[in-house]
Amino acid sequence: MFETFPSQALIGGILIGISAALLLAFNGRIAGISGILYNLLFNPLSSAERGWRAAFLIGLMGGGYLALPVEFELRQGYSPILLVIAGLAVGIGTRIGNGCTSGHGVCGIGLMAGRSMIATATFMVSGIITVTVLRNFIG
Amino acid sequence: MQRLIIALMSGLIFGAGLVISEMVNPVKVQNFLDPFGNWDASLAFVMGGAVAVTLFTSRFIMKRKTPIFADRFYMAAKTSIDGRLVLGASLFGIGWGLSGYCPGPGIINALINPAEAIVFLPALIIGGWVGQRYSA
Structure with a gap:
């Protein structure tokens, strides 16, 4: 599982939680990265609505x-076709599912939203199936 | 102006958290999503740490009538669980597993591994646009 206690993961996670709490407490907004990105890019918004997202x-x-x-070695030579398919799937999926790891996983669960709990369980299971299939039957 | 500064600070802390936690390492993310293989469970502490903070703080924040610098809380409009949510989350999980990137790390990756970001990010944005058309 892991050799030493993953303190960096925990510290990073706490920072992400603080970031989401800050945005909710002061601005009343959900720190959902996919929604912030798509609303900025695709929806006509007032300058104030664009401003905070930007x-x-x-x-x-x-x-x-x-x-x-970063301390890790960069991945090299990974299939660009897989990256394109992955990018499209992440884009379409997070738009029609109204959120990603941040919006559903961190903010939504924190607010005890049923939709976010279902979404998070779904993308975790789907991600696990995908990596298992990719590594055992394809890669 | 206050709200812009808060948004900037929130983004700064979020971005630092993603890099410090190594959520931006796609191989580590794929190892996390591989419990039947070479499992690296450490990233569970990222979501665990983040959710511990949001669960604790949201209870107090939502007791307020309004946010500190805004007129209301902007909550998700939808509360019902439907097929679109499950379909969307399933698709997202497939893409997350195939690449090791969810949207935040995918964006920051422009600074870390531009060779992959230049392929992944346009696809993410096109996918979001397609999803938006399909949503409307």
């Missing part, structure tokens, strides 16, 4: 940048 995404990139460099 600020969040700029912050997301900036925070990621500040926490670099």
Whole structure:
């Protein structure tokens, strides 16, 4: 399972929870990354509605940048076709399912939303089946 | 202005959390989604830590009539569980498993592994657009 206690995972997770709590407590908004991205890109919004979403995404990139460099080895030579299929599936799925790991998994479960609990259980099981099939029957 | 600063700070903390927790490592994510193989359970602590914070804080936040800097809480419009939710979440899980990226790490990956991001991100955005058309 893991060699040492995964303190980085726990610290990172707590930071993500604090981020979501901050956005909800002060702005009344759900820190759901897929929804923030799609609403910014595809929906006609007032400048205030665009502004906070853009600020969040700029912050997301900036925070990621500040926490670099990563300690892991970068994946190389992974199938671009798989990445395209994956990107389309993540995009379509998170739009019609109204959320991803952040919106459903972190925020929705925190709010005890039944929809988010079902969504999270579904994408976890679906992800596990996918990796199991990919690694044992395809890759 | 206050709300913009909060959104920026929230994004900053979220992005740092994704990198520190290694949610941005697609191989680690795939190992997490592989309990019957080479299982790496450590990422359970990411969601566990995040949900522990949101479960605890949401109880107090939602007791307020309004957020601190806004006129109301903007909650999800839908509350019913339907086929679209399950279909969408299933598709998302397939894409997450195939790539190791969910949307947040997929975006930050532009800074980490641009060779993969340049393929994954446009597909994510096109997929979101298609999903939006299908939703309307």
